[in-house]
Amino acid sequence: MKFFLDTANIDEIKLAASMGILDGVTTNPTLVSREKGAGTFKEMIAQICEIVDGPVSAEVVSTDAKSMLDEAHELAKISENVYIKIPMIREGLKAVKVLSSEGIKTNVTLCFSASQAWLAAKAGATLISPFVGRVDDISGVGMDIIRDIRIIYDNYGYETEILAASLRHPLHLVEAALIGADISTMPYKVFDQLFNHPLTDIGLKQFLADWDKVKDHV
Ligand code: G3P
Secondary structure: OEEEEEEOOOOHOOOOOHHHHHHOEEOHHHHHHOOOOOOHHHHHHHHHHOOOOOEEEEOOOOOOOHHHHHHHHHHHOOOOOOOEEOOOOHHHHHHHHHHHOOOOOOOEEEOEEEEHHHHHHOOOOOOEEEEEHHHHOOOOHHHHHHHHHHHHHHHHHOOEEEEEOOOOEEEEEEEHHHOOOEEEEHHHHHHOOOOOHHHHHHHHHHHHHHHHOOOOOO
């Protein structure tokens, strides 16, 4: 499973990239709005593409297919690593179909059902982003959507990759991996939490203390 960071924060992206296990980045207008003052949107995406050797999702903000395509063509010029993030609406899928025929990579976002994911795959989406946490937030079971999409895509051989999004904690990632999602995107906080285990800390402390006792004699 590929690991993406869900952020537009350059420091977080640099930090995660320095671990050597970061495969890509997803952004959205809300995440970009949190980085006010960090340059224009295009500059931000270009900077992220310089740091990360992998897909970088940049979202359009138009809601009609023609304007989405205009935005997408501009964003795609930034780098071949740019994936155009398009909302899961009728006009969005029209744009995805065109971009797919042009060889431009897409990430269909704001997906909340298996039927939506099915349509996105039929339109030729490169990635589909089901939002797990937001469904959990309203007392649904977000992970069930990932499970259903996996089955549908496998049944019919769709090549669209499942990008589990809106992940809130490490167990979300483990569940997504067990189901067979292709990618997980997570906030830096969740990425960092994946490393943690209290027994690792206790064990290391003990090893170092024991070594200290004998280090001058071995
Ligand atoms: O970027 C898409 C998705 O991951 C958003 O997550 O936490 O805003 O529901 P969240």
